[in-house]
Amino acid sequence: MQKRISNLPFSGTPEQEQKLNAIIARHKGEKGAIMPCLQEAQEVYGYLPVEVQTMIAKGLEVPLEEVFGVSTFYSQFSLTPKGKYNISVCLGTACYVKGAAGVLDAISKSLGIQPEECTQDGMFSLTACRCVGACGLAPVMTVNDEVYGRLVPEDVEGILEKYKNGNA
Amino acid sequence: MNTVNIKINGMPLSVPAGSTILQAAKSAGIDIPTLCYLKDLNEIGACRMCVVEVKGARSLVASCVYPVNEGMEVFTNTPKVIESRKMTLEMLLSVHNKSCLTCKRSGTCELQALCQELGVEDSTSYEGAMPDSLYDDSTYHLVRDNSKCILCRRCVAACANQHVAVIGPNSRGFDTHIGCMFEQPLANVACVSCGQCIVACPTGALTEKDQCADVLAALNDPTKYVVVQTAPSIRATLGECFGMPVGTNVEGKMVAALRRLGFQKVFDTDFGADLTIMEEANEFIERVQNGGTLPMITSCSPGWVKFCEYYFPELLPNVSSCKSPQQMTGAMIKTWFAEKEGLDPKDIVVVSVMPCTAKKFEIHRDDMDAAGEEIPDTDIVLTTRELGRLIKLCRIDFASLPDEKFDPAMGESTGAAVIFGSTGGVMEAALRTAADTLEGRSVDHIEYEEVRGGAGFKEAVYKIAGMDVKVAVVSGLNNANELLTRVKNGEGGYHFIEIMCCPGGCVNGGGQPIQPSSVRNFTDLRAARAQALYTQDQNMPLRKSHENPLIKKAYDEFLGKPGSHKAHEILHTTYVARSRY
Numbered sequence: 001m002q003k004r005i006s007n008l009p010f011s012g013t014p015e016q017e018q019k020l021n022a023i024i025a026r027h028k029g030e031k032g033a034i035m036p037c038l039q040e041a042q043e044v045y046g047y048l049p050v051e052v053q054t055m056i057a058k059g060l061e062v063p064l065e066e067v068f069g070v071s072t073f074y075s076q077f078s079l080t081p082k083g084k085y086n087i088s089v090c091l092g093t094a095c096y097v098k099g100a101a102g103v104l105d106a107i108s109k110s111l112g113i114q115p116e117e118c119t120q121d122g123m124f125s126l127t128a129c130r131c132v133g134a135c136g137l138a139p140v141m142t143v144n145d146e147v148y149g150r151l152v153p154e155d156v157e158g159i160l161e162k163y164k165n166g167n168a
Numbered sequence: 169m170n171t172v173n174i175k176i177n178g179m180p181l182s183v184p185a186g187s188t189i190l191q192a193a194k195s196a197g198i199d200i201p202t203l204c205y206l207k208d209l210n211e212i213g214a215c216r217m218c219v220v221e222v223k224g225a226r227s228l229v230a231s232c233v234y235p236v237n238e239g240m241e242v243f244t245n246t247p248k249v250i251e252s253r254k255m256t257l258e259m260l261l262s263v264h265n266k267s268c269l270t271c272k273r274s275g276t277c278e279l280q281a282l283c284q285e286l287g288v289e290d291s292t293s294y295e296g297a298m299p300d301s302l303y304d305d306s307t308y309h310l311v312r313d314n315s316k317c318i319l320c321r322r323c324v325a326a327c328a329n330q331h332v333a334v335i336g337p338n339s340r341g342f343d344t345h346i347g348c349m350f351e352q353p354l355a356n357v358a359c360v361s362c363g364q365c366i367v368a369c370p371t372g373a374l375t376e377k378d379q380c381a382d383v384l385a386a387l388n389d390p391t392k393y394v395v396v397q398t399a400p401s402i403r404a405t406l407g408e409c410f411g412m413p414v415g416t417n418v419e420g421k422m423v424a425a426l427r428r429l430g431f432q433k434v435f436d437t438d439f440g441a442d443l444t445i446m447e448e449a450n451e452f453i454e455r456v457q458n459g460g461t462l463p464m465i466t467s468c469s470p471g472w473v474k475f476c477e478y479y480f481p482e483l484l485p486n487v488s489s490c491k492s493p494q495q496m497t498g499a500m501i502k503t504w505f506a507e508k509e510g511l512d513p514k515d516i517v518v519v520s521v522m523p524c525t526a527k528k529f530e531i532h533r534d535d536m537d538a539a540g541e542e543i544p545d546t547d548i549v550l551t552t553r554e555l556g557r558l559i560k561l562c563r564i565d566f567a568s569l570p571d572e573k574f575d576p577a578m579g580e581s582t583g584a585a586v587i588f589g590s591t592g593g594v595m596e597a598a599l600r601t602a603a604d605t606l607e608g609r610s611v612d613h614i615e616y617e618e619v620r621g622g623a624g625f626k627e628a629v630y631k632i633a634g635m636d637v638k639v640a641v642v643s644g645l646n647n648a649n650e651l652l653t654r655v656k657n658g659e660g661g662y663h664f665i666e667i668m669c670c671p672g673g674c675v676n677g678g679g680q681p682i683q684p685s686s687v688r689n690f691t692d693l694r695a696a697r698a699q700a701l702y703t704q705d706q707n708m709p710l711r712k713s714h715e716n717p718l719i720k721k722a723y724d725e726f727l728g729k730p731g732s733h734k735a736h737e738i739l740h741t742t743y744v745a746r747s748r749y
Contacts, residue, residue, distance in 0.1 A: 063333035068349040
């Protein structure tokens with residue numbers, strides 16, 4: 001699956017930029033500097049939008065396309081921001097046969113976003129992951145560190161409501 | 169030279185140490201097939217077409233990157249080798265858009281040729297899912313159709329070799345595709361339109377934006393007066409479209425073909441090249457005498473100009489304000505020629521045939537409308553390849569055409585203009601005129617050998633009128649980048665620099681006939697094509713731009729003198745700084 005690219009406005013702070021510049025300065029001149037820069041930049045910003053990748057390309061004096069190529073090659077890199085609550089729906093074998101796709105669809109429909117996207121208000125992001133190691137509870141999803149198991153699509157609305165109302 | 173002894177298919181052979189198996193085999197008359205390999209450019213051993221058996225090796229090896237060693241025994245045609253190559257092709261076909269009958273590269277496609285040569289009989293052996301593929305026609309100059317891409321990376325290497333590097337592999341595995349940063353269309357990134365990616369592409373994934381239909385429409389519009397001009401290098405390459413040897417000069421047949429296509433006038437861009445020299449030599453002398461910005465850099469190559477706008481905007485004042493020969497010729501057709509013939513420039517369609525895809529971009533630049541707003545100096549640009557196709561479309565038997573001459577109104581030119589098509593040619597032409605002007609006499613020595621030849625980076629010092637003139641000539645944007653970085657740092661002490669965008673100059677332009685890697689890897693295309701131009705120069709009665717009687721007439725009747733107010737209005741232009749991000 002190709003990675004989704006965020007179309008949400010970039011909201012980096014001067015502090016984050018300062019951190020990124022320090023990261024770039026530390027790795028500049030190293031062979032293979034792009035990868036550690038992307039890793040550390042993602043720790044700072046949570047994701048790797050065009051603004052961040054451009055800063056890396058300029059700073060390391062490498063083509064932006066090369067930076068982008070690396071960022072789309074490795075699954076650990078995200079081009080979309082994470083929401084305040086990141087929902088991860090397991091699509092591993094056990095969860096999948098137990099109907100995880102229906103759960104994912106229900107969340108997607110309710111929030112109006114696709115996997116690898118974030119809601120406009122920055123509250124929820126959605127990802128599809130592989131096995132979280134709780135196959136006995138299939139189908140499983142996590143919201144940040146909270147685990148929900150034995151789900152049916154009808155459960156989705158109630159769970160989301162909890163977070164929307166701040167009762168989580 | 170150190171040699172090593174090897175055996176290929178049982179045949180003993182002595183080859184230079186350090187050769188690859190591919191090169192060694194070639195010297196023994198064995199042509200190992202390749203797809204991703206381009207000499208000096210893309211040596212990544214990725215496609216597995218060139219695999220061979222080496223005695224004692226664990227598995228098949230990629231001969232394009234595998235060096236020979238003493239006592240090595242190589243087998244290039246065993247059943248194991250052939251089966252492997254066939255399987256590679258069948259797997260490529262499993263994700264290939266097999267619309268070969270209607271593909272522009274049919275007949276020149278390397279994948280198609282290999283399938284035929286290796287006897288691939290079933291194109292559906294591994295049929296299954298097809299990846300989503302990108303189609304990008306956002307620019308003026310090219311079309312990317314990734315449904316025909318085999319991911320050989322030749323275009324990526326060609327782009328990086330131009331120091332542009334705006335295309336590369338995105339995503340991974342089944343989704344891997346060649347694209348731009350953040351999946352932007354090519355028009356939104358810092359592409360310089362040089363087309364080196366197109367001539368590197370083995371298949372129909374990259375093609376020029378074809379405008380043959382626009383030309384046909386203009387030719388069949390009775391309200392239009394359709395004129396054509398051909399760049400210096402086209403005569404040295406067009407023959408390749410018709411199977412002639414590389415380096416055949418077909419000027420006469422080319423003119424005959426254009427006349428038969430129905431152009432009302434067949435003009436020579438060489439006229440514009442001579443005119444460029446008049447203006448550029450004058451601009452150079454003025455800069456030298458009046459303390460203007462130096463070094464002055466040539467402006468004939470629109471790919472280079474765009475590169476400068478993106479990568480070295482601070483050096484734009486160094487770039488000559490002269491329009492390129494294409495645009496000068498177009499501008500003179502729509503002003504001087506129109507006036508003389510009593511034509512409304514709005515009714516004239518100027519078609520140019522160029523070795524270059526960046527020319528398709530250049531005609532849309534600002535400040536390229538000498539005859540008035542909304543009247544472009546040049547209307548349609550065809551590459552050499554498109555002209556070849558147009559001649560075939562109109563069923564003209566090229567080989568049997570007589571030799572004809574350009575129309576005299578803008579058909580006379582000099583040897584100086586002819587060599588514009590090769591790296592070093594513009595510099596040499598300018599020096600011939602500058603030397604005569606500064607010395608105030610006709611200088612006999614006109615062959616500036618030091619700036620000739622295929623090297624990417626050349627420099628020389630010439631004594632002209634008591635002054636040491638230091639010049640540099642580069643082709644290929646990696647070389648340009650290296651040179652300009654030095655200029656930017658105040659190094660070099662150059663007075664005059666010629667830059668051509670494509671490695672080797674226009675003879676190796678992105679619009680030139682595509683030679684398959686099997687030819688390109690073992691033939692010096694640039695040298696053979698350039699030789700045709702230098703030979704013509706040598707045989708011409710007039711070899712200095714300012715001696716062209718037509719140029720004298722243009723200044724006497726119309727422009728005044730080089731650098732005049734009118735010349736500036738018609739023959740000069742402006743540049744803009746562009747952002748790379």
